[in-house]
Amino acid sequence: MRATDALRTALQELLTEKGLSWPAKAVIAPPKDARHGDLAANIAMLLAKDAGRNPRELAQELADALPARCADVAGAEVAGPGFLNVTFSQDFWRRAVLDIESAGADYGRCNVGQGKKTLVEYVSANPTGPLHVGHGRGAAVGDSVTRLLRRAGYDVTTEYYINDAGRQMRILGLSVWLRVLELAGRPVEWPEDFYRGSYIIDIARTMLEEDPSLPDLPEAEGRERCYQRAMNDILDGIKADLRDFRVEHQQWFSEKTLVEGGKVDAAFQALDKAGHTYEKEGAYWFATESLGDDKDRVLRKSDGSLTYFASDIAYHHDKFRRGYEWLIDIWGADHHGYVPRMRAAIAAMGQPKESFDVILIQLVNLLQNGKPVSMSTRAGTFETLADVVKEVGADAARFMFLSRKSDASLDFDLELVKQRSMDNPVYYVQYAHARICAVLRRAGERGISLPDHVTLADLAALDTPEDMALLRKAATLEDVIATAAQALAVHHISHYLQELAGMLHSYYAKHQVLLPDDTPRTIARLALLRGMGQVLRNALDILGVSAPETM
Structure with missing residues (x-):
């Protein structure tokens, strides 16, 4: 704020003349009671000992000298044990209108970020179904954090991590394949954990209409085709929903490329070099307990398969290799226990702790006519983000998602935001x-x-x-x-x-x-x-x- 800057500059000049340095714990902020002026400073109390003066006496000296030092100061008074309360002239505040007119859309911008190269990764939902309202809150937070950081002078890139490998994707392919067989009149045995949403049936029906011979393929080939088609269709839908929600992702990063591009091996080599890995019972371990985690973690199982943690380490290692100085991940609150584990990995990579932050997104309690709307991806009873945006509009949905701290649960009343x-x-x-x-x-x-x-x-x-x-x-x-x-x-x-x-x-x-x-x-x-x-x-x-x- 101009007032803060103007007062700090004037006070620093006065302190220099007295041979005093600006105290590290100095605070300049509006007083709790507006009758006490526009800004209050605590520097006299912090410097009284160095100056060999009573705090109130030092504050009074500064108050007497301020109006002559800064023409915009209309008055300064001493309060309490030595607070310096400062009032600016009305013309000083009126100039805010001139500043706004001059800056226009850039008014409020600052440069606290100093161009720091930052990567914000958010949403990153498995492409196993449409985005639901919970994803919408993470999308709104991620996109708005990006807008905020850019206005604060950070150089921000946005990214979506596509989980296109692993067990959930295999279940997706199987779910569509079984629906194809069912629609073709073939006998089907349903596993307990398949995806039940109507969108799975829609994909299967479309594939069958395009290729009636699909059910005759060998199961492995059929499941692979169903997986590829389902993932691409669902991902296209996710991208469309995010566009409609005014959410930007500049980069889409595939999990599969981590293994195919040798990025997992590169991350493991970095951990080996730092001395944070060991072999035990045929598995490859990461010694995270010594780095703040509650126990050591397996990266590669004895059967040679990788854990999710291994992929995540490789992904973040790759982020740093791409030149980003600050990594910001936006995760669901149910991942809070994963944060210390990931911080341990960041430390093992030799990166400073301030180079990695996680924003946790708490649950959204979606209400309609005062009654909860149930959400379950596999059961197919969730409320999609697209439906919510259609119902209340992107403006209302975004504002409500951003109206509270992201790590606090949110009641989203569909009827209220339409009023x-x-x-x-x-x-x-x-x-x-x-x-x-x-x-x-x-x-x-x-x-x-x-x-x-x-x-x-x-x-x-x-x-x-x-x-x-x-x-x-x-x-x-x-x-x-x-x-x-x-x-x-x-x-x-x-x-x-x-x-x-x-x-x-x-x-x-x-x-x-x-x-x-x-x-x-x-x-x-x-x-x-x-x-x-x-x-x-x-x-x-x-x-x-x-x-x-x-x-």
């Missing part, structure tokens, strides 16, 4: 933007001309507490983005939007914007609202949610 009422948080925020657009349209209809770029003089009439509150809130967007990016917490943006929308709705209730007898104040308020509209659009874009002009 056009202030109780619906999606409507609440989008309507704030639509109201701004409506006011600007009415101004144009009345012949009120708002210049593309206003001057500070045009904004002089912004002098009410509500004007200042909106300006301060807009000015914090950069800080919110930086904090949310570093914490990988997109819900901070959702909360910011709801707070800003609430302030705007209250503003309309208290202040008339189009004043027939006060043109200067009308122009100032229109410029303020236009700026707030841009702030709403920029924050909504991080969530992947549109900003409608009419509702």
